Amino acid sequence: MIKRIRKPRLSRSLGGDIGIFIFLGLGAAFMSMPLVFSINNAFKPLNELFLFPPRFFVKNPTMDNFTDLMVLMSKSWVPITRYFYNSIKIVVLGMLGNVIAGSLAAYALSKHDFPGRKLVNEAIVLSLMFASAVTNIPNYLTISYLGWVNTHWSIIVPAWQWTLGLYLMKNFIDAMVPNTLIEAARIDGASEFRVYAQVVMPIVKPAWLTLIILVFQNLWSLTGGQFLYAEELKTLPTALNQISAGGIARQGVAAAITLMMMSVPIIVFIINQSKIVETMGTSGMGGE
Amino acid sequence: MSSEVARPTVGSKISVNVKPDSLLTRMKKSWVSYLFIAPFMLLFSVFTILPVLISIGFSFTYFNMLEPPTWIGWGNYLRLFLADDVFLIAVKNTLFFAAITGPLSYFMCFIFAWFINELQPKVRAFLTLLFYAPSISGNAFIVWTLIFHRDTYGYLNAQLLYFGLIDRPIQWLVDPDWMMPICILVTLWMSLGTSFLVFIAGLQGISPSLYEAGAIDGIKNRWQELWYLTLPAMRGYMMFGAIMSITGSFQAASILTQLTGPTPTDYATWTVMQHLLDYGNVRYEMGYASAIAVVLFLTMVGTQKLVQRLLNKIGT
Structure with a gap:
């Protein structure tokens, strides 16, 4: 599994590779937040956008926002x-x-x-x-x-x-x-x-x-x-x-x-x- | 053709016993080089050098953008350091902010680029996109204002209350104790930008034969390889990244303004750049704003010279 993800290279230890994967995985989850948030938001119906407390993920995805945009x-x-x-x-x-x-x-x-x-x-x-x-x-x-x-x-x-x-x-x-x-x-x-x-x-x-x-x-x-x-x-x-x-x-x-x-x-x-x-x-x- | 062309430094060593040409002759011989830089230099002089010189001139005047500027000598600079208390707060904040975000964002860019470079091309391209996402997605950092919302409906406050860690909501973006750390966190989160991409492209340009030769010469682990092979090969890009980190951290303004508002509590997150924009765009005191720009510029140049000296020690 690890060999398939990383390039074959000299002077690398297995432990270091695993450490790097964990580090990169956590980093990626943290960094991708705006993408995930923007995608979810675009498909939220109005009542979910104004929901309090605000919810991160969309529950009933809809294309309404895009059709409204086209009309406008x-x-x-x-x-x-x-x-x-x-x-x-x-x-x-x-x-x-x-x-x-x-x-x-x-x-x-x-x-x-x-x-x-x-x-x-x-x-x-x-x-x-x-x-x-x-x-x-x-x-x-x-x-x-x-x-x-x-x-x-x-x-x-x-x-x-x-x-x-x-x-x-x-x-x-x-x-x-x-x-x-x-x-x-x-x-x-x-x-x-x-x-x-x-x-x-x-x-x-x-x-x-x-x-x-x-x-x-x-x-x-x-x-x-x-x-x-x-x-x-x-x-x-x-x-x-x-x-x-x-x-x-x-x-x-x-x-x-x-x-x-x-x-x-x-x-x-x-x-x-x-x-x-x-x-x-x-x-x-x-x-x- | 090639006799008219300026020779690269390596080649010029050959003609040692010939009398050195005069400056004018050398300039005439270099006409092809001047032709290459002409389009850029023409535009650069008109749209960058000239405006910068004019602004430096403005910094010695009182200029409200309605009346012609009037000469006041060092007046703006004296006012900055002797009479403007808010500026001194801004200087303190900016130095603190830059001292943390500058080096940290720099190391983050390099470490993430270095780790990502170990991966197979497809995984690498995907992770590069994920890490670059905060920089490419415009104003998506608004998500942080929801997380740090100050009432019980804020994501973080709600969670902390739920687990009983606090008994009333924390005023994250209004409480001077929390404002600066949050701004630093969000800035770091957005910092994998230009330098990150440049580091990735630069790392991929290093020839694999360098590492093979290194392994034969007795490089034992990835840290030795980093210090003795990778970093020296990356020196030019490291300077580029350093300049990006310096300009980014000393000129920070818009993220702070959008997080803590145009008038932060006790000026806790007020930076020099915000001060500059305040005088330039809101109060229309262009002379004073220019003086701030000059002070900021000199600070950054000093920092850059210092960093350059540190970077020259790499791999020794």
Whole structure:
């Protein structure tokens, strides 16, 4: 049984393995609470949602909350598909730009030696530590100067320079791509761009797959706040927040919305993780 | 092509007897590198560096967002440390909160990632999802407010009363003795986020041949393997995780606000970040909020340098 769950590895004791399984089992039960709770809540009829004392598990599961949500969405002034399209557009463009701009710069910062490299690396680490709440005003002025207020670019373009992505990519390139491999590719006559696209990026696939999850999650929950005014430009979270803010009677619908909103990143996460496992099984390329 | 490209550090050692190039020549030779970082750097300068510099400038002004800022020199900083009692409470709370959640969340991320990495791919993917669930499920931590609800209907109070351990409900999220520990518990519960995923991906990238060679060299158990092989191979990611833990624990605000409310009893869970948001978003004193951001920033940079020094000792 234990052999089937864990990878065969050297220098492991049976007692330690059993200890780890117990530890992980308890941890998983504790951590999965929000998932279990949200799923249960979404299927609770109204009388169970307002039950006092509140019950954790659903007793008479129903689809009422979802059908109510469908009715509300079909009555929406701007069709719900429009909000969905806006969200997808922002997420996809923001994610692509972030991964591409970040990994291009990460490759040069990790494997090239040029004047100013140390300074840029330092600036990136420092920028992660400055509270973004106070940079909102200068940012708003910049965006309004560029004429991007009330367009999706106000959300998409700033997302391209989220430093987390670059910093993450740089760490993975540092650790996983041996210098000798890059040298070899150059000797074979590959241009720098080809080295980046065909040597470095395939090796660090786990890095950009992980980055995609993180950026997706961040962009997916964005409401567009101070930049988007036109109703037809707003995102899915805004629309769903408006529906669930419609008073206490919307409690059931709100639970259905919570489940719906969190199921999308979870699906992305599952697809993504299975891809990471695949690469690891086949590439066999490790850090030196 | 390759002659124009900046060489990696390893290669540059070859031309030792050649006179070093001037800075300008080296910059000209590195044009490909600059091309690679150009798109990012352009956006980064406009949307991060510039706003941060402007905010640092604001921190020396009085700026209420309606009138143009007026220069007041060190006024904001003097007021912070000499006249603002609530800020000093917030500093004390933040240091306490960060000293506990920072290191603990860091170790949790690593230990869980390390344990999970021992498992077969399918089990690993499933457990990763379960452990990551609190971070991915948005505002699902509301479940904690039900558990720690202050009347007899709260899950925990009801259980404790039922077993006769207490004779009246505990005011969990209102009683200053309990507020901070509960906030720390919930924060730790949500802490298996970015670093956790990065650690898992990083651990999977370590080549199995490293461990095989280690076993031949006399690595006896998993702890030796961790210290001498795994941790040194993970050093870059460990620094990444440390920065995530530092920023996460020093900038904690929204979880605390949602658990104990915007005006916690006796400011028992009032953090520097909440203080900053209070002045920035509620009172519209942007100059003062910027000064808080600068102080917070310097604290985090100091902590990061300290942690970096500790991490350099790994595997020695």
